[in-house]
Amino acid sequence: MRGNAWPGTLLLLVTLLLDPHAAGADAAETRLNILVYGATGKIGTHVVTEALGRGHAVTAVSRNPARITRRHENLSAVKGDLLDTASIRHLATGQDVVIISVRGVIGDSKTPESALQWLAVKNVVATLREMGDDAPRLIHVGGSGTLEVRPGVMYADKLPRLFLPKDLELEIEGQILALDFLRTVDDVNWTYATPPKNLTNGRRKGTYRTGGDRMLKDERGRNLISRADFAIALVDEAQSNANRKQRFAVAY
Numbered sequence: 001m002r003g004n005a006w007p008g009t010l011l012l013l014v015t016l017l018l019d020p021h022a023a024g025a026d027a028a029e030t031r032l033n034i035l036v037y038g039a040t041g042k043i044g045t046h047v048v049t050e051a052l053g054r055g056h057a058v059t060a061v062s063r064n065p066a067r068i069t070r071r072h073e074n075l076s077a078v079k080g081d082l083l084d085t086a087s088i089r090h091l092a093t094g095q096d097v098v099i100i101s102v103r104g105v106i107g108d109s110k111t112p113e114s115a116l117q118w119l120a121v122k123n124v125v126a127t128l129r130e131m132g133d134d135a136p137r138l139i140h141v142g143g144s145g146t147l148e149v150r151p152g153v154m155y156a157d158k159l160p161r162l163f164l165p166k167d168l169e170l171e172i173e174g175q176i177l178a179l180d181f182l183r184t185v186d187d188v189n190w191t192y193a194t195p196p197k198n199l200t201n202g203r204r205k206g207t208y209r210t211g212g213d214r215m216l217k218d219e220r221g222r223n224l225i226s227r228a229d230f231a232i233a234l235v236d237e238a239q240s241n242a243n244r245k246q247r248f249a250v251a252y
């Protein structure tokens with residue numbers, strides 16, 4: 001039976017005009033296999049939702065996949081640990097893009113090298129190198145401490161270290177190490193996606209701006225975005241690879 005398709009078509013057109021990233025808008029183009037490390041995390045859960053909404057196949061990783069309670073025909077929940085390189089190789093096989101959005105400090109060395117963000121990037125890059133031409137792309141969720149507030153001065157340089165929790169300080173330094181390292185990597189297709197200093201649980205507005213090394217400010221001088229809108233930028237990058245082998249910054 002054929003009904004009148006116009007109202008539905010019109011609604012879709014209006015939706016896409018208002019929000020070009022609307023769920024399903026890009027799904028028909030290329031369906032990607034996306035591996036998400038940190039899928040149970042504050043940013044990672046939005047990445048999973050955004051990618052599924054666009055019709056991609058998502059493999060969500062957790063050290064305890066029972067924590068991933070969501071059910072969707074294009075979602076698989078799997079066990080994985082970024083400290084276990086054999087498991088990275090296993091999970092990365094057949095993927096188009098690996099997204100890393102994790103945090104933590106490993107051990108008690110109190111060195112930047114103990115930040116999980118650094119260890120994750122190091123281990124994933126080593127794995128992707130081994131995979132050669134079959135390697136997926138890497139998108140790493142970086143740290144705003146790496147953004148420049150003035151030419152040559154990072155936001156991390158301006159933070160009052162005395163008042164920072166030690167683990168957070170190590171993570172900020174680990175994120176700087178990760179970016180410095182990635183900038184030396186030429187044989188893996190990487191992107192360092194840099195969030196602003198303030199991430200909120202605000203609604204998905206469907207808008208964001210991108211920049212380079214410089215911290216982006218909105219009209220009220222704020223450097224922020226909702227996690228939902230940051231996830232749009234990440235999935236857009238997964239689809240476009242517009243920032244191949246470079247960092248980019250995201251904010252309103």
Ligand SMILES: NC(=O)c1ccc[n+]([C@@H]2O[C@H](COP(=O)([O-])OP(=O)(O)OC[C@H]3O[C@@H](n4cnc5c(N)ncnc54)[C@H](OP(=O)(O)O)[C@@H]3O)[C@@H](O)[C@H]2O)c1
Pocket residue numbers: 037038039040041042043044061062063064067080081082083101102103104116117141142143144145171175195196197198199
């Ligand atoms: N202003 C900023 O610069 C800013 C602000 C916020 C976040 N960030 C960055 O964004 C990223 C995500 O932050 P978030 O707040 O969303 O994190 P979060 O909510 O604390 O989530 C952390 C994630 O890390 C995963 N994880 C921990 N250890 C792991 C391991 N060994 N192997 C695999 N996964 C592991 C956890 O998964 P399981 O426990 O399920 O295994 C969890 O999903 C971090 O890199 C953080 O530095 C930056």
